[in-house]
Amino acid sequence: MEKQNDETFKIVSLTSEDIRWPTSLQGDGSDAMHTDPDYSCVYVTLKLKNGTKGHGLTFTLGRGTEVVKSAVEAMKHLVIDRNCWEIFHNFGVFWRALTSESQLRWIGPEKGVTHLAVAAIINALWDLWARLEGKPVWQLLVDMEPEVLVSTIDFRYISDVITPEEAINLLKQNSATKTERQNDLLKNGYPAYTTQVGWMGYSDEKIKGLCKDYLLKAYTSFKLKVGRDFESDVRRCKIVRESIGWENQLMIDANQIWDVNQAIEWVIRLAEYKPLWIEEPTSPDDILGHAAISKALEPFNIGVATGEMCANRIMFKQFLQSGAMQFCQIDSARIGGINEILSVYLMAKKLNVKVCPHAGGVGLCEMVQHLQMWDYVSLSATKSGRMIEYVDQQHDQFEYPVEIKNACYMPPRHPGYSTELKQSAINEYKFPNGSWWVANAGTTKPVA
Amino acid sequence: MEKQNDETFKIVSLTSEDIRWPTSLQGDGSDAMHTDPDYSCVYVTLKLKNGTKGHGLTFTLGRGTEVVKSAVEAMKHLVIDRNCWEIFHNFGVFWRALTSESQLRWIGPEKGVTHLAVAAIINALWDLWARLEGKPVWQLLVDMEPEVLVSTIDFRYISDVITPEEAINLLKQNSATKTERQNDLLKNGYPAYTTQVGWMGYSDEKIKGLCKDYLLKAYTSFKLKVGRDFESDVRRCKIVRESIGWENQLMIDANQIWDVNQAIEWVIRLAEYKPLWIEEPTSPDDILGHAAISKALEPFNIGVATGEMCANRIMFKQFLQSGAMQFCQIDSARIGGINEILSVYLMAKKLNVKVCPHAGGVGLCEMVQHLQMWDYVSLSATKSGRMIEYVDQQHDQFEYPVEIKNACYMPPRHPGYSTELKQSAINEYKFPNGSWWVANAGTTKPVA
Numbered sequence: 001m002e003k004q005n006d007e008t009f010k011i012v013s014l015t016s017e018d019i020r021w022p023t024s025l026q027g028d029g030s031d032a033m034h035t036d037p038d039y040s041c042v043y044v045t046l047k048l049k050n051g052t053k054g055h056g057l058t059f060t061l062g063r064g065t066e067v068v069k070s071a072v073e074a075m076k077h078l079v080i081d082r083n084c085w086e087i088f089h090n091f092g093v094f095w096r097a098l099t100s101e102s103q104l105r106w107i108g109p110e111k112g113v114t115h116l117a118v119a120a121i122i123n124a125l126w127d128l129w130a131r132l133e134g135k136p137v138w139q140l141l142v143d144m145e146p147e148v149l150v151s152t153i154d155f156r157y158i159s160d161v162i163t164p165e166e167a168i169n170l171l172k173q174n175s176a177t178k179t180e181r182q183n184d185l186l187k188n189g190y191p192a193y194t195t196q197v198g199w200m201g202y203s204d205e206k207i208k209g210l211c212k213d214y215l216l217k218a219y220t221s222f223k224l225k226v227g228r229d230f231e232s233d234v235r236r237c238k239i240v241r242e243s244i245g246w247e248n249q250l251m252i253d254a255n256q257i258w259d260v261n262q263a264i265e266w267v268i269r270l271a272e273y274k275p276l277w278i279e280e281p282t283s284p285d286d287i288l289g290h291a292a293i294s295k296a297l298e299p300f301n302i303g304v305a306t307g308e309m310c311a312n313r314i315m316f317k318q319f320l321q322s323g324a325m326q327f328c329q330i331d332s333a334r335i336g337g338i339n340e341i342l343s344v345y346l347m348a349k350k351l352n353v354k355v356c357p358h359a360g361g362v363g364l365c366e367m368v369q370h371l372q373m374w375d376y377v378s379l380s381a382t383k384s385g386r387m388i389e390y391v392d393q394q395h396d397q398f399e400y401p402v403e404i405k406n407a408c409y410m411p412p413r414h415p416g417y418s419t420e421l422k423q424s425a426i427n428e429y430k431f432p433n434g435s436w437w438v439a440n441a442g443t444t445k446p447v448a
Numbered sequence: 449m450e451k452q453n454d455e456t457f458k459i460v461s462l463t464s465e466d467i468r469w470p471t472s473l474q475g476d477g478s479d480a481m482h483t484d485p486d487y488s489c490v491y492v493t494l495k496l497k498n499g500t501k502g503h504g505l506t507f508t509l510g511r512g513t514e515v516v517k518s519a520v521e522a523m524k525h526l527v528i529d530r531n532c533w534e535i536f537h538n539f540g541v542f543w544r545a546l547t548s549e550s551q552l553r554w555i556g557p558e559k560g561v562t563h564l565a566v567a568a569i570i571n572a573l574w575d576l577w578a579r580l581e582g583k584p585v586w587q588l589l590v591d592m593e594p595e596v597l598v599s600t601i602d603f604r605y606i607s608d609v610i611t612p613e614e615a616i617n618l619l620k621q622n623s624a625t626k627t628e629r630q631n632d633l634l635k636n637g638y639p640a641y642t643t644q645v646g647w648m649g650y651s652d653e654k655i656k657g658l659c660k661d662y663l664l665k666a667y668t669s670f671k672l673k674v675g676r677d678f679e680s681d682v683r684r685c686k687i688v689r690e691s692i693g694w695e696n697q698l699m700i701d702a703n704q705i706w707d708v709n710q711a712i713e714w715v716i717r718l719a720e721y722k723p724l725w726i727e728e729p730t731s732p733d734d735i736l737g738h739a740a741i742s743k744a745l746e747p748f749n750i751g752v753a754t755g756e757m758c759a760n761r762i763m764f765k766q767f768l769q770s771g772a773m774q775f776c777q778i779d780s781a782r783i784g785g786i787n788e789i790l791s792v793y794l795m796a797k798k799l800n801v802k803v804c805p806h807a808g809g810v811g812l813c814e815m816v817q818h819l820q821m822w823d824y825v826s827l828s829a830t831k832s833g834r835m836i837e838y839v840d841q842q843h844d845q846f847e848y849p850v851e852i853k854n855a856c857y858m859p860p861r862h863p864g865y866s867t868e869l870k871q872s873a874i875n876e877y878k879f880p881n882g883s884w885w886v887a888n889a890g891t892t893k894p895v896a
Contacts, residue, residue, distance in 0.1 A: 035550045063522060063551040067561060070518045074511060102483045103511040109704075111733070111759065112560025113515060157731040160708040160740070256557075260608040283605040285559070285762040287735060288769055292608070311559065311759075314733040321736055 003085040008050035014079050016072040016120070017043045018065045019421070020431040021362070021394060022440070027201025028393060029360070032227035032257040035200070038062030039394060040431070041333075041362045042069045042117070043421060044124040048084060054128025055419045058120040058333040059361040064113075065431065071117035074104060079121060088129050091152035095122065095339045099154070111311035115336050122337025123367065127417035136412040137338070138370040142182065142377045146171035152339045157314045158347065161321060167346045174381035181377045189408030190373055191221075191383060192390035193251070195360060197240065198224030204239055211243030218407040220248045221387055223279070227254035230266065237273040246274070251305070253279035260289040264296040277305040277327050284309035290324035305329055308358035312336065316344045320351045329358040329389075332367035345375050355380070360391030365402045366418035369409045397425035451533040456498035462527050464520040464568070465491045466513045467869070468879040469810070469842060470888070475649025476841060477808070480675035480705040483648070486510030487842060488879070489781075489810045490517045490565070491869060492572040496532060502576025503867045506568040506781040507809040512561075513879065519565035522552060527569060536577050539600035543570065543787045547602070559759035563784050570785025571815065575865035584860040585786070586818035590630065590825045594619035600787045605762045606795065609769060615794045622829035629825045637856030638821055639669075639831060640838035641699070643808060645688065646672030652687055659691030666855040668696045669835055671727070675702035678714065685721040694722070699753070701727035708737040712744040725753040725775050732757035738772035753777055756806035760784065764792045768799045777806040777837075780815035793823050803828070808839030813850045814866035817857045845873035 003009055023029055024036035041057040042065055060068055078098055087094045098118055099110050108114040130137045141149065146168045155164055197210040211222065224240050226233040233252075240250055252275045258266060263281035278297065282289050284306060294304045303326030310316050312335050319325045328348045330341050348355050357372050359365040365388070372388050380386070388409055395401035399420040403410040412418050428436045451457055471477055472484040489505040490513055508516055526546055535542045546566055547558050556562040578585045589597065594616045603612055645658040659670065672688050674681040681700075688698055700723045706714060711729035726745065730737050732754060742752045751774030758764050760783050767773045776796045778789050796803050805820050807813040813836070820836050828834070836857055843849035847868040851858040860866050876884045 033548070033550070034554065037551060037554075061551040061554040063549070064519070064555045064562070067515065067519045067522055068555055071512070071515045071561065074515055100481070101511070102481070103485060103509040106482065106485075106509040106757075107512045107516055107564060108560050109732070109757065112556050112562060113519065114512070114560060116555060155707075157707055157734060157737070159710075160737065259603075259605055262607075283762045284557070285760065286605060286766065288766045289605070289608065289762075309554075309557065312733065314731045314737075318734065318736045 004083055004089065006083070008048065009083050009085050010049045011046050011079055011082050011084055012049050013047045014076050014121070015045045016069045017426060018069050018431045019043050019426060019429050019434070020062055020065060020437070021397075021429050022436070023393070024062070028199060030199050030201035031225045031253065031255040032200060033255045034061060039362050040065045042072055042120050043426070044072060044120045046079070046124045046128055048128070052128065052131060054124045054126075054131065054416075055421070056120045056122065056124025056127055056417070057363050057419055058116040058123070059364055060116070068113050068116045068120070071113050072120055075101070075117060075121060084125070084128060084132070087125060091339060092154050095152070095336065096154045096156065098122070099336055110314070110336065115312060116334060118336040119333045122339060123333070123417060123419060126338045127419050130417060131415045134415050136370060136415060137417045138373040138411060141370070141374040142178065149342065153343045154339065155343070158317050158343060161317050162343070162347050162350055166350065170346055170349050171378060175378070177381065178377050181381065185373055185377060185411050189405055189410040190369065190376060191387040192219070192404060192407050192409055193221035193223060193249070193387045194219045195223040195253070195389055195391050197222050198236060200225040200228060204235065207236060207239050208243055211240055215244060215248075220407065221251065221276070222248065223251040223253055223389070225255065226252045226270070227257035227266070230269065233270060237270055241273050249276045251275055251277050251279060254281050256280045256283055256309070258282050260286065260292055263293050267297060267302060268300060271300040271302060275302055277303040279305040279329070280308070285311070285315070287315070287318045287322055287324050290319065291322045294323055294326060303327055305356065307331060309334060313340050313343045313347075317347055320347050320353050325353060328353050328355045330355060330368070330371070331358045332364055332371060333361070338371065341371055345371070345379055349379050354385050356386055357388050359389040360393065362394045363398065363419055365390060365395070365409075366398055366400070369402060370412065370417060373411055397421055452531055452537065454531070456496065457531050457533050458497045459494050459527055459530050459532055460497050461495045462524050462569070463493045464517045465874060466517050466879045467491050467874060467877050467882070468510055468513060468885070469877050470884070471841070472510070476647060478647050478649035479673045479701065479703040480648060481703045482509060487810050488513045490520055490568050491874070492520060492568045494527070494572045494576055496576070500576065500579060502572045502579065502864075503869070504568045504570065504572025504575055504865070505811050505867055506564040506571070507812055508564070516561050516564045516568070519561050520568055523549070523565060523569060532573070532576060532580070535573060539787060540602050543600070543784065544602045544604065546570070547784055558762070558784065563760060564782060566784040567781045570787060571781070571865060571867060574786050575867050579864045582863050584818060584863060585865045586821040586859060589818070589822040590626065597790065601791045602787065603791070606765050606791060609765050610791070610795050610798055614798065618794055618797050619826060623826070625829065626825050629829065633821055633825060633859050637853055637858040638817065638824060639835040640667070640852060640855050640857055641669035641671060641697070641835045642667050643671040643701075643837055643839050645670050646684065648673045648676060652683065655684060655687050656691055659688055663692060668855065669699065669724070670696065671699040671701055671837070673703065674700045674718070675705035675714070678717065681718060685718055689721050697724045699723055699725050699727060702729050704728045704731055704757070706730050708734065708740055711741050715745060715750060716748060719748040719750060723750055725751040727753040727777070728756070733759070733763070735763070735766045735770055735772050738767065739770045742771055742774060751775055753804065755779065757782060761788050761791045761795075765795055768795050768801050773801060776801050776803045778803060778816070778819070779806045780812055780819060781809070786819065789819055793819070793827055797827050802833050804834055805836050807837040808841065810842045811846065811867055813838060813843070813857075814846055814848070817850060818860065818865060821857075821859055845869055
């Protein structure tokens, strides 16, 4: 019997859970715009009739997680009772059906809450697919014929920059040397950088201590949050440069705090600390603004990095087209899952922009490593100037946490997308009825 | 006692309701992308301690309305217990607090579900404000000192195109002749165009009949949905042109169905029917795409119109900056309410682009007329080449429906934003427990 007609591969349930960790209590993850994040996620579990499960999630910051969960529930009717192979074999078509549902698309389209919900569902489907194939997602992607991989992508609205035929050709370009890179990856892993040293809420002493720790762990690239006030930015840049020296890399991140002209002035005044990039200098929607900032900072050899809050492939397309980003920071949970992220990698390759993924949060490191590793083996064929963000948070909550060795991500070996949470974590942090929230009801700060 | 310290002006409740009309049963409102809309809204009611109420809404298409409602509920804590005058006197600051809540902004920011929720709340606040002042919103805006009006706007991310000082100057430019235009408005109203003749789901006969009807009603501009298949577009354009002649205006609307190059080719092939504009030729997020289409269609004298699904002022800024729209179609329920829409009008004025608002749906005509009338009296000071979309749907559901005379919107006279629904309409169409939905449970088509 064809798998597509085999009843046991029918998706019989989709559950979504609102899970929140009280990270705001420590100031972890704080930046100029997000002063008190409670790292959270909407966690989706799909179950086949034969019992196989797939897990996916999208990252949130606490309040509002219930809104995204409600969007997942609104899409449930598009998934339930479908044979999963029928989905995988027509994945581009399914992806469009999910993102273009004739009534739901009005409240997006393809952005914000509904697209986060799509990401959670799509990530769960890829986890399921990889488990069924007995491979980690990066390997599933690497082993896929270019034509099959490209068939998972919806090229609507990006065909003026890339066509399926071009995408297939890009994937074939370096295929002869794939094994070489795969072996390198298994041996050496993929370079990480750390954001752990410079959260906005951290004291100078804590920053100093963390720089030392991460140097000892072999890190060579360090990211610092900036943008709240200029004097403190200078002080913090100085502390990091004194700690890491000039042979290592410093990146700075403003988390959208500035207007365009203010960004240009502020960053030029920090240029003496030689940051490799300024990340999110202004609104994630301002393509032309980022292009202006990029142009103004070029003489100072400072690149612009953005993407973690870029809404979809259409926005990425324009950032890439217009020289508005020198570092493309795809996020594994904001745009509509792997299918759409693959299209961004392909456009970045064609337009010659380096992809340095956003990670951290909940499960972002776990997921995005798969994609960047596939890119190295199958598409860009180089690690040069590329690295994956690393933050040491919430990994212990997962069944298959990332493994870092010598400041490198080591390729996951377990089948799936590394997205499965421990049942104990769910029991503890499920909101509002998990054991932590029940025990601490009323002791945490009020909702705003 | 100062009003800001007067307890009776405290907002003591905010309720939100999910209301859906089964419009998909008739094919009203259908287009190339939205094949079966059930016109719906999230309806917000604010109540002061003194009993005064304000009503606001955001338009949706059926499924997903509950998601937007959940976002409204997530913002409740920012509104409840606030003195409304404290909000109105620092409206720009309040608006930013609502749109930049440190945890909620992650699931936007300022786009999709959360921004629709903001619109519903902000619209209710303006309705409340205008009622307290005993004026319709357009009059409230017209009578406002430029400095006060500008203080309601958050200029974050748009200061590279317009500053508060420039905005004040633009508002002062034509203030000497305001009374003249106000009198003209009261006498003659503001021109409307009709979209009623050409929904995608309508038969050729129905289109012909409607063209005749609307000509008799003195309409001179007619909009037709296109984009599903080329042959039928040609046939429908021909029918409308034969019915309305060449002395009247035809506009065509593709509702985002095409990719960039496809849009250019398709519209050039329809150029012989001399449409004034092509509306929404491609993704509402594709600024550079719209700029390319605008450039390609310029030789054919066809403008590009878009904006009804433009996410926020930052996106509008770029469309206006880059020549990507020749007709700016603000929507009164998608971007974050009046405060943000005012900033779009100001940028359009500065960059010399005509504003022709999107309307129809539920309550969009009722609301947007106020804004366009204010623009005429206080800002653009001209009706030339401008008009407001008009669709004859759902008006009877409102307490103060639009009044059309000689194909013109007549200025509303009742205090407020014309947003109050009849209680009978709420009782009938509240979802899923309104009397219509209970009586027809199971008789309508399934959820997808």
